[in-house]
Amino acid sequence: MVLQQDCDVRIWGWADPGEKAAVVAEWESEQASVVADENGKWLAEIRTPKAGGPHTLVVKGKNTVEVKNILVGEVWLCSGQSNMTWQMYFFGNYVLGGEEDIKNSTNEKIRYFNVGGKGFG
Numbered sequence: 001m002v003l004q005q006d007c008d009v010r011i012w013g014w015a016d017p018g019e020k021a022a023v024v025a026e027w028e029s030e031q032a033s034v035v036a037d038e039n040g041k042w043l044a045e046i047r048t049p050k051a052g053g054p055h056t057l058v059v060k061g062k063n064t065v066e067v068k069n070i071l072v073g074e075v076w077l078c079s080g081q082s083n084m085t086w087q088m089y090f091f092g093n094y095v096l097g098g099e100e101d102i103k104n105s106t107n108e109k110i111r112y113f114n115v116g117g118k119g120f121g
Helices: 089-094 098-104
Strands: 002-004 010-013 020-027 032-035 041-047 052-060 066-074
Touching: 010 052, 020 041, 032 041
Parallel strands: 002 066
Antiparallel strands: 010 041, 020 032, 020 052, 052 066
């Protein structure tokens, strides 16, 4: 997971109606307490720190869910031209050393998420 730095983000989930839960972010000194509504849905708002990580976030109710390896920083969502979905290895010889750059990358904090499209026609 990647969260935008230095802002309020919404964390939501499901539980039994009326169930109490706590959202605990390791970077916060206080936890966010929530109660599931009559449909079992709950929503918490937490403040994110400056860029960094990896962090852990835990939701505790009747069940416990732990999300690890969360990074906080700048989140960019890009959309538009079809060539924006191209990855370095698509270019073959056009990006000199692109395939080697991917294999040899030591930056474990890069995240790439791709939402599939319908294509053309």
